[in-house]
Each structure stands twice: as structure tokens, then as C-alpha cells.
Amino acid sequence: MRPSFQLQLVNDPFGDPALYVEFLFQKRALLFDLGDIHALSPRKLLRLSHVFVSHAHMDHFYGFDYLLRVCLGRARTVHLYGPSGFIERVEHKLRGYTWNLVENYEDELVFVVHEWDGGDRMARARFRCLKKFAGEPLSPAPVREGALLEEPGIKVRAAVLDHKTPCLAFALEETEHVNVWKNRLDELGLPTGPWLQELKQAILRGEGDDFPILVRWRDEAKQNVRRFRLGELKEHILRIVPGLKVGYVVDTLYGEENLRRLKALLHGVDCLYIEASFLQEAAEQAAQKYHLTAWQAGDIARQVGAKRVVPFHFSARHRHEPQRLMQEVAMGFGKPLSPREEVGG
Template sequence: MRTLFDHQPVNDSFGDSALYVDFRDERRGLLIDLGDIRALPPRKLLRLSHIFVTHTHMDHFSGFDHWLAVVLARKARVTLHGGPNFIAQVEHKLRAYTWNVVQRYAVALGIEVLEIDTDGLIRRARFMSSTAFRREELEPVAMVQDVIHDEPTFRVRARFVDHEMPCLAFSLEEKAAVRVAPDRLAAMGFTTGAWLRELKHAVLTNAPGDTPIHVEWNDQHGAHAETRSVDELRPLVLDVAPGERVGYVTDLRFTEANVQALVELLAGVDTLYIESVFLEADAAHAKRKNHLTARQAGEIARRVGARSLVPMHHSPRYEGRGDELVAEAVAAWGGRPPDQKV
């Protein structure tokens, strides 16, 4: 089924953590984790509206400077989400540079930073290039049902897991999606266009049947525009399908409390990206390092009921042996082998 998101790790499984989430048909993207992201072309970095950071170990946050250098003077607004102390950490990054000419840039950059705290409060601050990134405090908001970001088409939920420090696990959730039958569209003489999004939104929000939809489309005869009601267009709708859910889990210890938190956040998730840092043979070492073995990652995927599994964040000590880590995780999960996406 066609989904809202197209998700792809930025690096191979031995590289730094970062998941790029592209919106199909929109010039927009999300990023989960901000490690080494130099593999992303500037046009993809410029599309980012929101960046979600699990924790600020260097392999998850050192890409901040590269990102900032690319978007500065070219992008107007971005929101960064992170865990405890995140606002101060972003501020320290910004304070490390000299900003004596940044006020003159034609496009002013506003960075809104959301700090999710373990007490369920989301603290907020803004840094504008027009004021040399002086910190502005914004009103905090309370987190409700793990939701840290909400839009008409998707939401992002988060839970803390223990990595000898609080670390965020994310669930990216497409809301129910309306599917349109292409043959019915053709039979009515229409082609796709932005108006379809308007219709889908009207159907999902149960808008009244006489709500007007401005149908604008192009075909070989040129551009057309008509106004039709939701009821007139409703026969185009094939069905309303549940949206896709993507889980992103790194870094964490293997504890029962962590497994429980993940079951609550991610039960039945469609795709689970999860760290598989060490082989089970090195479980004692994994424990000392506050990381999972591949077998433990697979066990979490099984208990969560993940439908597809992507093991990631392999230790460099296994370079050339990625297949073994994946095989160990998949065996413990017990489901289909992962898509060979990378």
C-alpha cells in the first residue's frame, strides 16, 4: 500500500545513527537522530521541518554543525526535539560560534527547540538568527499520551528508555489514510492533484457532504478547475486504511523496564529500526556498554510484535560480519527477514 512516508537510514548499519523520512509528493522530510549526516545532499537537509534526537551521545548529535551550516541563510524554520537538558545543549552549540553578520542574512533562521523531560513536561525555547541566536523562552506544554508532535496526517510519540541516561525511543505514526481508486478517478475525467489531499482530509475529518472541494487538474487539454461536493467525490474513495507506523529504538540496555516501555509505545509496529550493536557471544560487553545484543534486539521485536525488522547501529568490531548480526536478530524475532534496504 502507498504510505505517507518513505524512510531510509542515512548510513550503512556500521555508520552513525540517522533515519531520513521523506514525505511522498511533498518537498518535506523528517530526520530521526543527527549523527554523521554528510551522506545527505543539501536539498534533503533543506527539506527537514523537524529533527528528533534520541540522546546527545556524539554518534547521534555530532551532525548538528553540518546541518546548521547547510540550512543557515536558506531555511526559515526548523524544530528540534530532544530529551532532558536538550535546550541548553543546543544553546551551547550555537554559543560556540561568532554571529556578527548573521543578522543581515536575507532568510532568517528560527530554531525552535523542544526538550522532553522525564516529568512529562515539554519545555520550549527559540533561537533566531536575527538576534544572533539569543535564547527566547516559550511556554512549556504537557505531554499527553506520549505525543510529542501532532499534525493532521501523522503524529510522533516518544517514551524514555534507560541507556544509563534517559534516551528517547520514537514512534512515527501515519494517521488513517484514504485510498482513492485510480480507475474511478479516470472514469470521472480527473487526474491527481493537490485537491485529492483536500478530499482525503475532508473524508478523514467527517466533513459535511456538501463541503465544496476545488478540483484543479491538468491533462492533455490543459488546466481545468471545477467545484464538486464531498458527496459527489466520495465514490472515488476505495477505502480508509490504517496508517503506517515506524519505530526507532536506539540506544538502550536490555532490561525488563525497557522492554515494557517499548511494548507500550510500539505494539504491532509495521517497521522497527532497532540497535543491534553486539553479538550475543559478547553479551557481557554489551551490558557494560549499555547496549543491546542482536539477539536481545530480536527478542524485543518479537515481544513488540513488529511486522518488519531493521537491525542497525552495529559495533565496528564486527565490520564485514553484518550478516551475522542481522541473522541473530532475525532468528530471535522469528518473522520474515528484513527488506534489504541499505
């Protein structure tokens, strides 16, 4: 089943980490991390609705200014998410500029900034262009099972990792795909129509098998109504395919507690984007900097049961040996990486 979005690493594996997620059927995109994003065209940046920032180290956050520059003067609302202290970071960035003329703008740019500390709610604040980006506190939003964003079709969950500062790892989960077998519909003598959308929605909402579904239609002069149990329609006319699950893990210490959290977040992930900063011979430096080695990244991918792994965020000290980093990831993963994975995209 074709996923409803397309993934693109913005830079090469030595560049700043950023993963652009473009929806295929909507003019809309998500972004994981906000380092150097100049490789993204303004058209692509203007599609961003939600940006998830793992932590505010410069290589993950300095692109905020460029995003602001491109979006300024446009009627856009961009939701930003980050770890503890993130609202203050965004506020300081916005305060770095003079906003005395912004009341002349007709279209309003708004940032809604969320920060999550791992608990069951997240703090929020709004920054509106026409208010000169002065912070306005909003009521906290509930967070169920780490889900920072939940909407029909997708969910983004997070876990707080230890990078000597909180760093968020993310899982982007697509809701299951519900497809209709047209020939079986014909066999039952049922028409297509809006009721199929209602049926799909009932399934995506998680209704039980006894949930009633009414099918109404007119033929010739007659009005027909038939009543079904959701369970029987599911069995006879639908094909349900699990959605894609993508993991995004950067800067983190290889340790027991981080591993436990990653397993809970990323269990059975289809594709895992993970930092592979250092060669194993530099494991000591990696640990001192609370980063992963390539072997550790592969090992984590294996332990969470990832089907594919895409290593990135390589340290510049290994600029001339990306192949060795890839080999060590494959060793930790326990199987070779396919050529597509080797280009990091």
C-alpha cells in the first residue's frame, strides 16, 4: 500500500539533520528538526504546518530564522514542538528582531509553540506577528501515550531521551489504510456512496464489530435501506492494511534507559532514521558527547525491530570515511543495508 506521505532527508548525512515529510494528497508538510534548511525551497517551507524539534542545539534549530524569514507576511500558522525550555528558546529568537512595522502586514503569521517534558500535558504559547510576536500563554494540551499530534490519518508520538539535555525522539505513525473490494460490493448488491466514507471513519475511530452501519440508496422508484454490523462489512468488503511507521532518532546516549524508551516508542518501525555520528573506535568521545556510534545506531535499529534503517547525522571528523560508518551500522543491525539506504534518503 502506498503511504500517504513521502520522506526526504534535507541534507546529506554530514549536513544538519532534518527530515521533510510531504503529504501526497494535501498541500502540506511536516518537518523533523530545523537545522540548515536552505536546501528546501520557499514553496516547500510554506507548506509546513507542524515542525518537531528534537532539542535546541544549533545544528537542530538554527534554521528557525530562515523559516521565519520565508513565512513572514504570509497568512500561516506553524505549530512548533520541542522539549522542556523550548517556548523560551523560541521567544528569545523572536525577540532578537525589531518589529515596529509589522502592524502594516495584512496577513498574519502565527507560531503556536508546544513544549513537552514527558508528562501527560504540554505547555503552549502563541506568538502572533500583529502582536509583535509577544508571547501569549495558552492552556496546556493533553498528551496521551506520548502523542504530541493526533489527527485523522496520522499521529506523531515522542519520547524524552538523555543527551545531557532532554532530546525528543519521534515516531510518525500513519493510520491503517481501509480499502474497499469493489467486486464484493457488487456481489452484495450494494452501491458506492457516502456511506463508505462513514464506514471508513467508523473503523478509524476504532468502533466495535457491533457498531451499526446503515446503507441507504434509491433505485428506480424505490428507496432502499439495509442495516449491517460493522464486523460483517469489515470481513466481506474491506481490506485493512497497516499504515507506515517511521522513527526519527538523533543525539542520544547509548544507555539502558534511553534504549527502554526507544523500544516502547519505535517497536516494529518500518523505517528508522537514526544518527550514526561516530565510528566505534571513537566510542569514548561519542559517550562523552552523549551521541551514538554507528554500531550502536544499528544495534538500536535491530533491538526495536526496524525493517529498514537510514543512518545520518555523521560527525565531520569522519568526513572521508562514510562507508565505514555505513558498514558499522550494518554490523550492529545484523544485516547489510540496501543501496537505497546507503545514500541516506
